[in-house]
Amino acid sequence: MWNALKKHHATVADRKFIELVDADRANDFSVIASDMRLDYAKTNIDKTGRDLLIDLLETAGVTAKRDAMFAGEAINETEGRAVLHTALRNLDGDAVMVNGKDVMPDVLRTLANMSAFAEDVRSGAFTGQGGKITDVVNIGIGGSDLGPAMAVNALAPYHNEPRCHFVSNVDPADIAGVLRTCDPATTLVIVASKTFTTIETMTNARTAQAWMAEVVTDTGAQFAALSTAEDKTAAFGIAPERVFGFEDWVGGRYSLWGPIGLSLMIAIGADAFKSFLRGAQAMDVHFKSADWSENLPALLAVVGIWHNQICGYATRAVLPYDNNLNRLPAYLQQLEMESNGKGVSMDGADLTVNSGPVVWGEPGTNGQHAFYQLIHQGTRVVPCEFLVAARGHEDDLHHQHQLLVANCLAQSEALMTGRTLDEARAKVAVKFDGDELERQAKHRVFPGNRPSVTIAYPQMTPFVLGQLIALYEHRVFVEGVVLGINSYDQWGVELGKELATALQPVVEGTAGTDNKDGSTAALVDFLQKHGV
Numbered sequence: 001m002w003n004a005l006k007k008h009h010a011t012v013a014d015r016k017f018i019e020l021v022d023a024d025r026a027n028d029f030s031v032i033a034s035d036m037r038l039d040y041a042k043t044n045i046d047k048t049g050r051d052l053l054i055d056l057l058e059t060a061g062v063t064a065k066r067d068a069m070f071a072g073e074a075i076n077e078t079e080g081r082a083v084l085h086t087a088l089r090n091l092d093g094d095a096v097m098v099n100g101k102d103v104m105p106d107v108l109r110t111l112a113n114m115s116a117f118a119e120d121v122r123s124g125a126f127t128g129q130g131g132k133i134t135d136v137v138n139i140g141i142g143g144s145d146l147g148p149a150m151a152v153n154a155l156a157p158y159h160n161e162p163r164c165h166f167v168s169n170v171d172p173a174d175i176a177g178v179l180r181t182c183d184p185a186t187t188l189v190i191v192a193s194k195t196f197t198t199i200e201t202m203t204n205a206r207t208a209q210a211w212m213a214e215v216v217t218d219t220g221a222q223f224a225a226l227s228t229a230e231d232k233t234a235a236f237g238i239a240p241e242r243v244f245g246f247e248d249w250v251g252g253r254y255s256l257w258g259p260i261g262l263s264l265m266i267a268i269g270a271d272a273f274k275s276f277l278r279g280a281q282a283m284d285v286h287f288k289s290a291d292w293s294e295n296l297p298a299l300l301a302v303v304g305i306w307h308n309q310i311c312g313y314a315t316r317a318v319l320p321y322d323n324n325l326n327r328l329p330a331y332l333q334q335l336e337m338e339s340n341g342k343g344v345s346m347d348g349a350d351l352t353v354n355s356g357p358v359v360w361g362e363p364g365t366n367g368q369h370a371f372y373q374l375i376h377q378g379t380r381v382v383p384c385e386f387l388v389a390a391r392g393h394e395d396d397l398h399h400q401h402q403l404l405v406a407n408c409l410a411q412s413e414a415l416m417t418g419r420t421l422d423e424a425r426a427k428v429a430v431k432f433d434g435d436e437l438e439r440q441a442k443h444r445v446f447p448g449n450r451p452s453v454t455i456a457y458p459q460m461t462p463f464v465l466g467q468l469i470a471l472y473e474h475r476v477f478v479e480g481v482v483l484g485i486n487s488y489d490q491w492g493v494e495l496g497k498e499l500a501t502a503l504q505p506v507v508e509g510t511a512g513t514d515n516k517d518g519s520t521a522a523l524v525d526f527l528q529k530h531g532v
């Protein structure tokens with residue numbers, strides 16, 4: 001299949017896709033599911049290419065794998081675990097079996113407990129020593145931070161109760177900066193850690209505990225924990241009624257839908273949080289039922305595969321024309337790169353194609369005034385993913401939103417159409433002539449034919465955010481199955497952790513640098529001379 005796709009690519013690589021994009025192609029290469037429209041017309045995928053890509057899904061067994069995932073089979077083979085974040089948004093409670101047990105009663109009970117606690121915090125029924133909670137500090141990292149931090153920003157217009165802060169970095173600047181703005185007597189600290197062993201999180205949690213203890217008599221009463229390790233949360237001193245547990249079949253970067261979403265739920269309320277879950281559930285239903293040729297996550301995945309594994313474009317820019325999605329690129333970096341950044345297939349063989357792409361981005365229009373230069377005229381092609389809402393939330397500034405939308409559409413159009421040398425000459429002919437005209441014109445040429453997809457939606461509501469994040473999760477799943485890798489482990493983060501533990505005494509000066517390489521030893525020496 002890979003060879004067939006590469007062969008086909010050779011036949012279409014030079015085709016100007018601007019010449020292909022008429023109304024028919026725009027409809028044929030777009031799909032609408034629930035509230036979202038995915039347009040992938042501005043690419044050089046043609047019908048044959050799409051057929052081949054969909055054959056690739058069938059050959060890779062995506063249908064069977066998808067059904068196995070939803071059925072609770074242990075598709076995370078290297079860790080022997082099911083992958084069931086979808087159960088967290090299965091609000092109708094249809095049975096989901098793991099090892100012969102229906103997990104839904106526990107899932108729904110935890111959701112009800114979280115909802116009651118979140119509403120108590122919002123209403124003031126739950127208080128700190130100094131009264132109603134004014135600030136929530138979520139201490140977590142990776143999947144225990146990026147999801148809620150991204151979603152609280154994304155849903156800022158729905159955020160109507162305590163201020164929410166997110167502390168992740170072990171750099172003391174992070175926690176010190178946040179705690180400086182909070183009153184310990186009215187702050188709720190949420191320690192979010194699936195394992196409750198992550199060094200950054202546990203270090204920051206102890207710092208927060210000491211900060212609160214200076215003022216608050218019973219600090220444990222103002223701490224909550226989100227974890228799979230209830231013994232460890234108890235040892236930390238957090239009462240069981242404020243521990244919201246989940247199971248190991250929820251991966252860290254897929255955990256926003258359950259207890260790890262508590263800070264989001266406190267920010268927007270339990271009803272809006274459920275609407276967020278319903279959005280994701282709608283995308284799950286679509287993913288399970290739509291034909292691959294009409295299936296949003298599957299199509300987004302095959303476009304990604306086309307650009308990365310077939311065309312060889314190493315990166316992908318995610319460009320939300322939605323300022324509140326400013327943490328989406330960082331969230332997707334973990335979701336996609338920690339899931340599909342692997343060089344070994346499930347059976348232990350080396351991959352024969354590239355692993356998933358480098359994902360990066362910033363909201364438009366800011367990026368336009370920074371790095372779009374490279375996207376338009378650099379020598380490397382960067383496939384772009386534009387996201388845009390029909391409406392913002394600032395009704396009195398709707399004209400500004402229209403300008404935002406115009407910018408978004410202009411960028412994908414410019415990337416596709418480019419500007420020829422003749423057009424560039426015409427632009428500068430009034431100012432220059434002769435050789436100088438040629439030289440100046442060359443700088444103003446845009447190669448064009450640069451691919452992008454656009455995801456459009458009516459407005460960034462909780463329901464739409466749920467759809468969007470579930471769309472990306474399933475896209476990652478499909479790409480992972482096609483590559484034959486396990487998208488649900490993350491062994492690649494272990495080595496650095498082990499070496500950091502070993503280096504701590506070296507940095508502190510209680511162990512020597514004898515067994516370190518020359519570069520590391522010299523850096524330790526320099527930092528020690530400067531007071532580390």
Ligand SMILES: O=P(O)(O)OC[C@H]1O[C@H](O)[C@H](O)[C@@H](O)[C@@H]1O
Binds near residue numbers: 198253
């Ligand atoms: O939630 P925790 O157990 O504290 O884990 C936090 C994060 O750290 C790990 O190193 C993993 O790479 C991430 O996938 C995880 O989300």
